[in-house]
Amino acid sequence: MLRTAFAAIALAAAGSAGAIQSKYNLAPPVTAIARDIHWLHWMMLIICGVIFVAVFGVMFYSIWAHRKSKGAQPADFHESTKVEVVWTVIPFLIVIGMALPATKTVVAMKDTTNADLTIKVTGYQWKWGYDYLKGEGEGISFLSTLSTPREQIEGKAPKSNTYLIEVDNELVVPVGKKVRVITTANDVIHAWYVPAFGVKQDAIPGFVRDTWFRAEKIGTYRGQCAELCGRDHAFMPIVVRVVSQEDYTKWVAEKKTAMAAAADDPNKPWTLAELQERGAKVYAANCQACHQANGQGVKGAFPPLDGSAVVMNTPQQIAIMLNGKGAMPSWKGLSDVELAAVATYVKNAWGNKSGAVVEPAEFKAARK
Amino acid sequence: MSAVTPDRIAGHAHDEHAHDHPHGWRRWLYATNHKDIGTMYLWFSFTMFLVGGVLALGIRTELFQPGLQVFAPEFFNQLTTMHGVIMVFGAIMPAFVGFANWMIPLQIGAPDMAFARMNNFSFWLLPPAALLIVASFFVPGGATAAGWTLYAPLTVQMGPGMDLAIFALHIMGASSIMGSINIITTILNMRAPGMTLMKMPMFCWTWLITAYLLLAVMPVLAGAITMTLTDRHFGTSFFNAAGGGDPVMYQHIFWFFGHPEVYIMILPAFGIISQIVPVFARKPLFGYASMVYATASIAILSFIVWAHHMFTTGMPVTGQLFFMYATMLIAVPTGVKIFNWLATMWKGSMTFETPMLFAVGFIFVFTMGGFTGLILAMAPIDIQVQDTYYVVAHFHYVLVAGSLFALFGGTYYWLPKWTGHMYDEKLGKWHFWLSMIFFNITFFPMHFLGLAGMPRRYADYPMQFADFNMIVSIGAFGFGLSQLLFLYIVVKTIKGGPKAAPNYFDAKDGGLEWTVPSPAPFHTFETPPVVK
Numbered sequence: 001m002l003r004t005a006f007a008a009i010a011l012a013a014a015g016s017a018g019a020i021q022s023k024y025n026l027a028p029p030v031t032a033i034a035r036d037i038h039w040l041h042w043m044m045l046i047i048c049g050v051i052f053v054a055v056f057g058v059m060f061y062s063i064w065a066h067r068k069s070k071g072a073q074p075a076d077f078h079e080s081t082k083v084e085v086v087w088t089v090i091p092f093l094i095v096i097g098m099a100l101p102a103t104k105t106v107v108a109m110k111d112t113t114n115a116d117l118t119i120k121v122t123g124y125q126w127k128w129g130y131d132y133l134k135g136e137g138e139g140i141s142f143l144s145t146l147s148t149p150r151e152q153i154e155g156k157a158p159k160s161n162t163y164l165i166e167v168d169n170e171l172v173v174p175v176g177k178k179v180r181v182i183t184t185a186n187d188v189i190h191a192w193y194v195p196a197f198g199v200k201q202d203a204i205p206g207f208v209r210d211t212w213f214r215a216e217k218i219g220t221y222r223g224q225c226a227e228l229c230g231r232d233h234a235f236m237p238i239v240v241r242v243v244s245q246e247d248y249t250k251w252v253a254e255k256k257t258a259m260a261a262a263a264d265d266p267n268k269p270w271t272l273a274e275l276q277e278r279g280a281k282v283y284a285a286n287c288q289a290c291h292q293a294n295g296q297g298v299k300g301a302f303p304p305l306d307g308s309a310v311v312m313n314t315p316q317q318i319a320i321m322l323n324g325k326g327a328m329p330s331w332k333g334l335s336d337v338e339l340a341a342v343a344t345y346v347k348n349a350w351g352n353k354s355g356a357v358v359e360p361a362e363f364k365a366a367r368k
Numbered sequence: 369m370s371a372v373t374p375d376r377i378a379g380h381a382h383d384e385h386a387h388d389h390p391h392g393w394r395r396w397l398y399a400t401n402h403k404d405i406g407t408m409y410l411w412f413s414f415t416m417f418l419v420g421g422v423l424a425l426g427i428r429t430e431l432f433q434p435g436l437q438v439f440a441p442e443f444f445n446q447l448t449t450m451h452g453v454i455m456v457f458g459a460i461m462p463a464f465v466g467f468a469n470w471m472i473p474l475q476i477g478a479p480d481m482a483f484a485r486m487n488n489f490s491f492w493l494l495p496p497a498a499l500l501i502v503a504s505f506f507v508p509g510g511a512t513a514a515g516w517t518l519y520a521p522l523t524v525q526m527g528p529g530m531d532l533a534i535f536a537l538h539i540m541g542a543s544s545i546m547g548s549i550n551i552i553t554t555i556l557n558m559r560a561p562g563m564t565l566m567k568m569p570m571f572c573w574t575w576l577i578t579a580y581l582l583l584a585v586m587p588v589l590a591g592a593i594t595m596t597l598t599d600r601h602f603g604t605s606f607f608n609a610a611g612g613g614d615p616v617m618y619q620h621i622f623w624f625f626g627h628p629e630v631y632i633m634i635l636p637a638f639g640i641i642s643q644i645v646p647v648f649a650r651k652p653l654f655g656y657a658s659m660v661y662a663t664a665s666i667a668i669l670s671f672i673v674w675a676h677h678m679f680t681t682g683m684p685v686t687g688q689l690f691f692m693y694a695t696m697l698i699a700v701p702t703g704v705k706i707f708n709w710l711a712t713m714w715k716g717s718m719t720f721e722t723p724m725l726f727a728v729g730f731i732f733v734f735t736m737g738g739f740t741g742l743i744l745a746m747a748p749i750d751i752q753v754q755d756t757y758y759v760v761a762h763f764h765y766v767l768v769a770g771s772l773f774a775l776f777g778g779t780y781y782w783l784p785k786w787t788g789h790m791y792d793e794k795l796g797k798w799h800f801w802l803s804m805i806f807f808n809i810t811f812f813p814m815h816f817l818g819l820a821g822m823p824r825r826y827a828d829y830p831m832q833f834a835d836f837n838m839i840v841s842i843g844a845f846g847f848g849l850s851q852l853l854f855l856y857i858v859v860k861t862i863k864g865g866p867k868a869a870p871n872y873f874d875a876k877d878g879g880l881e882w883t884v885p886s887p888a889p890f891h892t893f894e895t896p897p898v899v900k
Binding site: 022023024025026027033034036037040041044045048051052055056058059062063066067068069072073074075076077078079080083084087088091092095098099102103105106107109110152153154155159160161162163164165187188189191193195198199200201202204205206207209210223224225226227228229230231232233234235298300301326327 | 434435436437440441442445508509513514515519521522525527608609610614615616649650651652653654655656657658680681682684685688689692693696697699700701703704706707710711712713714715716717718719720728731732735736739742743746747748749751752754755756816819820821823825826827828829830831832835836
């Protein structure tokens with residue numbers, strides 16, 4: 001009953017509209033674990049608040065009552081074993097009291113067994129990849145990238161309510177089902193963090209970790225990467241859409257159809273115009289942040305592509321896009337078609353009017 | 369160099385006047401005098417504090433509003449990283465060593481530190497290290513941008529600025545290790561006759577314990593950054609899974625250093641507070657023995673809590689529970705210290721000159737940081753707020769309102785002993801209140817930002833975090849500018865002011881520093897005093 005009361009206080013204290021619901025406290029909880037964490041936090045705040053008031057009540061009283069200007073005479077007591085024991089034992093007991101409910105929650109957070117749905121989350125520099133591994137929707141796979149337009153970031157357009165917390169492809173899960181989230185990463189450590197679920201798990205390259213959540217309310221919940229991962233650490237958000245079971249089944253069917261249709265045939269020969277059109281989109285979503293819309297890069301940091309010898313040398317260009325170099329990550333996560341499209345686009349954009357075409361099959365061959 | 373006997377020193381003093389000590393640049397470059405070396409450490413640390421502060425103002429300028437207005441995000445990450453590195457290794461740690469150099473020999477009645485020449489080397493290693501750190505901004509790719517914690521494998525992607533930082537950290541680590549050897553040897557061997565360990569001032573006790581912590585953990589940091597260096601350049605795979613290594617191992621090694629490191633930065637602060645409060649309460653420190661045991665307990669416990677920085681890395685349940693319990697346990701001896709300071713104030717006869725303002729301010733605001741630390745110790749809560757601004761709020765409360773305020777308090781407390789002049793009390797109080805108010809404006813809203821979900825090391829943020837970020841940035845500029853007042857006060861005091869008596873605060877605790885003139889002569893306690 002106490003827990004429901006705390007939950008009510010927590011929700012009441014939550015802020016109003018806006019994609020991030022809270023101003024002063026933890027996000028409004030939509031899982032049992034998140035509710036437990038809210039409760040724990042309120043408990044700690046209240047206990048610490050009471051101790052704070054007591055201790056500093058005494059201190060400020062002393063500052064007022066025992067000041068020389070008031071004529072106070074100093075006492076000369078300077079030790080008392082009894083008092084030391086008391087104010088060691090009582091805090092010790094308080095701390096044990098705090099640890100008991102926390103223990104329960106720690107154990108519950110770690111129990112990822114018997115999941116209804118298992119999703120692998122891969123952290124990339126700088127986006128997330130979702131693979132539905134087990135359960136309804138198995139086989140669905142997509143990347144989820146920040147969709148806030150650069151004009152908003154650069155202050156050239158007004159910022160929306162979901163500025164920096166919106167993506168092109170949202171993670172969709174059914175309400176009320178236990179979802180096991182397996183995390184890993186492609187390059188450096190990232191962290192998958194959704195405050196409303198009470199979930200944060202590091203995504204470590206070469207290693208596999210897991211966590212879980214059971215969302216109890218339909219809605220859209222947003223989080224952000226929570227481990228410094230390079231320049232765009234602040235620009236790789238997480239959006240989870242929790243839907244009803246029927247809507248989830250519908251979404252699964254739609255997504256699978258779309259995936260099949262969009263599955264580019266890498267062996268089909270593409271025309272220059274087709275590749276350039278596709279390549280411009282890929283460039284805007286992935287390359288523009290560093291190499292800039294005008295292909296000039298940033299002096300001292302990101303080389304220009306306009307007039308670049310590497311761009312004009314196809315084997316070198318393919319190698320650097322697949323392997324990365326220094327601060328440039330590897331782009332092998334993109335499809336062969338996307339890579340060929342953007343390679344063709346940069347070979348023909350700005351001053352690079354080469355007329356050259358890079359076919360998807362060239363990237364496919366280079367991956368071996 | 370063994371302990372010098374009184375006779376030799378007495379004889380030396382007579383013909384010393386002709387070549388008392390070198391003057392000009394030689395006095396400083398070849399310094400072996402603990403007072404001169406202390407002075408150099410203090411000026412060095414204050415300079416680094418201002419440099420680190422400018423970096424912080426750069427951060428807060430970018431974060432004043434959402435959007436990327438001023439800096440590219442990769443440069444922003446350089447700012448956050450180097451602000452941390454410079455403040456921890458360039459400002460806070462050397463400042464406490466400066467206090468140690470000035471005050472330990474004076475407080476134990478020793479003529480100087482045990483190894484005076486090594487002391488010189490310990491200091492002079494620092495300016496080149498600082499140059500490397502600053503220079504790292506100007507090499508291709510800029511300074512390292514991996515956070516002051518330098519996690520792998522992100523560090524492998526950094527440019528040569530990372531290598532400069534590694535080199536600088538090695539140099540600063542060597543300086544700290546040598547300084548610690550000096551402090552331990554001095555305290556254990558050169559106390560005046562009659563000064564048993566349990567009669568030694570608390571400041572010396574806290575530094576004795578801190579020096580052992582430094583000896584234990586600085587080599588561990590050296591190990592972590594060397595492995596990073598070889599992973600970067602020599603084909604090793606310590607932290608690279610593809611080669612059979614483990615990025616999380618870096619975190620274990622770093623935090624095994626890192627957690628005791630934060631206690632290294634706070635224990636001497638506790639020592640300073642324990643010196644100031646009794647003098648201004650006109651009452652002896654309550655529970656001296658308890659304070660010693662509590663400090664030692666904190667130091668020992670600090671070795672077994674490191675993974676509370678790693679609750680989200682995926683450790684097993686038992687690990688999370690162990691580190692949660694151990695971390696919560698540290699609250700107990702820390703609370704004991706707070707209660708003892710309160711009991712020192714209780715039924716005293718208090719006045720509130722600037723040192724006492726900072727000491728009482730410390731107790732108030734550091735305790736708030738302690739509470740958020742206890743809240744962070746709870747693993748489930750930590751998982752929500754790890755790597756958010758809640759953590760940033762916590763550690764700035766304990767490091768700024770903790771360590772830095774203690775350093776300010778100690779400076780006002782001992783500045784007349786160092787310079788021979790009283791500082792301007794009215795200006796000192798202004799510095800205190802400005803710092804206190806702007807500090808809270810800057811860092812209190814960060815608790816809300818963190819709870820609401822704003823991650824740290826972010827160059828830009830969603831709209832909902834805008835209001836508090838603006839307040840924080842305004843507070844930061846206020847706090848930063850207030851420190852220029854401190855600089856003015858210190859310079860003013862050096863240049864002149866009312867003459868300070870030997871015991872200018874009328875301390876009744878029998879501290880040996882109050883028995884020598886102000887300013888303390890170049891050589892003090894050439895004949896050791898006898899302590900009853």
